[in-house]
Amino acid sequence: MSKGNEVVLELKNVTKIFKTHNNNMLTACRDISLNFYKGETLGIVGESGCGKSTLMKMIMQLEDPTDGEIIYRGQNITKLKGEKLRLNRRNIQMVFQDPTTSFNPRMKIRDIICEPLINFGLIKRCERDEVAKKYLDMVELSEDFLHRYPHNMSGGQRQRIGIARALALNPEVIIFDESTSALDVSIQKSILELITKLQRENDITIGFVCHDIALVTQICHQVVVMYLGNIVEIIPGEKLYKYATHPYTKTLISSVFDLNMDFSKKINCISGDVPSPIDRPIGCPFENCCESAMEICKKQIPKLRELSKNHYIACHLDLGEKNE
Numbered sequence: 445m446s447k448g449n450e451v452v453l454e455l456k457n458v459t460k461i462f463k464t465h466n467n468n469m470l471t472a473c474r475d476i477s478l479n480f481y482k483g484e485t486l487g488i489v490g491e492s493g494c495g496k497s498t499l500m501k502m503i504m505q506l507e508d509p510t511d512g513e514i515i516y517r518g519q520n521i522t523k524l525k526g527e528k529l530r531l532n533r534r535n536i537q538m539v540f541q542d543p544t545t546s547f548n549p550r551m552k553i554r555d556i557i558c559e560p561l562i563n564f565g566l567i568k569r570c571e572r573d574e575v576a577k578k579y580l581d582m583v584e585l586s587e588d589f590l591h592r593y594p595h596n597m598s599g600g601q602r603q604r605i606g607i608a609r610a611l612a613l614n615p616e617v618i619i620f621d622e623s624t625s626a627l628d629v630s631i632q633k634s635i636l637e638l639i640t641k642l643q644r645e646n647d648i649t650i651g652f653v654c655h656d657i658a659l660v661t662q663i664c665h666q667v668v669v670m671y672l673g674n675i676v677e678i679i680p681g682e683k684l685y686k687y688a689t690h691p692y693t694k695t696l697i698s699s700v701f702d703l704n705m706d707f708s709k710k711i712n713c714i715s716g717d718v719p720s721p722i723d724r725p726i727g728c729p730f731e732n733c734c735e736s737a738m739e740i741c742k743k744q745i746p747k748l749r750e751l752s753k754n755h756y757i758a759c760h761l762d763l764g765e766k767n768e
């Protein structure tokens with residue numbers, strides 16, 4: 445479901461290969477093409493090590509793609525350097541899983557929030573209290589936090605400060621990389637409500653990386669499923685449970701923990717060894733673990749193809765006409 449279909453950010457055939465310390469080539473992301481739409485949330489799910497953070501770091505220009513292009517509002521930002529790179533950082537901001545690692549522990553909350561604004565020359569130092577108060581209010585924290593330090597706050601409060609700092613530059617895109625995963629469920633819920641409220645009010649485009657497929661279904665317009673550096677399925681969040689088609693996505697869904705689960709039945713989990721991103725299979729990355737694998741799956745990487753409107757999968761199975 446793409447509301448307005450206004451593309452803000454586009455990834456074109458993006459690949460990232462790392463050279464490891466013993467000179468092996470590790471493919472973290474392979475041939476990724478994606479569109480981020482205005483005011484929408486794009487969720488990325490997949491198991492640990494499948495390349496989610498690497499992809500987000502390339503968008504943030506913290507890692508250079510080995511191949512491919514990242515286009516923001518029609519401009520290729522892949523190779524920006526110097527001042528152009530610095531200025532572009534205003535448009536795309538990130539909230540990390542553990543904000544304490546990205547905050548200077550000796551800085552007060554007021555200064556953590558205002559630092560990007562001062563760096564860009566957008567406010568004067570004497571305006572810090574007033575400006576920080578405004579952002580604290582946006583993330584529903586009182587002004588009592590202005591002169592506190594990050595270690596004097598709870599995990600949920602620190603995450604709100606991370607969001608306030610990201611909002612300060614008025615970015616069009618915010619990336620959340622496992623930003624709520626470490627919080628307990630009730631705090632996670634209130635932070636997610638805050639994120640969706642701020643998104644609605646400010647028309648922000650969000651990239652949301654998460655392990656929890658159930659959560660992603662609830663808050664994401666588009667869900668991207670990754671496996672071993674590849675996109676295996678792209679599906680509207682609202683259709684995920686009913687229409688997920690790729691064997692890997694189906695396994696992810698069937699392994700979601702549910703209080704009404706019948707524990708006498710076998711829980712679906714991935715059988716077979718997950719291949720190494722260094723010694724990648726030449727065919728489908730999921731072939732080793734897939735119960736539907738065919739001969740062709742060993743030899744040919746399936747291309748991403750459109751199954752129905754806004755629904756794509758990379759799989760050799762003959763799926764016929766889909767009526768969603």
Ligand SMILES: Nc1ncnc2c1ncn2[C@@H]1O[C@H](COP(=O)(O)OP(=O)(O)OP(=O)(O)O)[C@@H](O)[C@H]1O
Pocket residue numbers: 462463464470471472490491492493494495496497498499721
């Ligand atoms: N700087 C690096 N040098 C070498 N390999 C790297 C580097 N960064 C990531 N990798 C490798 O790239 C692959 C993808 O890593 P990435 O951190 O993107 O996964 P992820 O999906 O975010 O995992 P998680 O869910 O655990 O955060 C992994 O095999 C990882 O070991």
Ligand code: SF4
Pocket residue numbers: 690691692728729730731732734735736737738741746758759760761
């Ligand atoms: S391409 Fe083949 S191995 Fe890969 S998911 Fe589809 S059926 Fe399974």
Ligand SMILES: [Mg+2]
Pocket residue numbers: 496497498
């Ligand atoms: Mg990660």
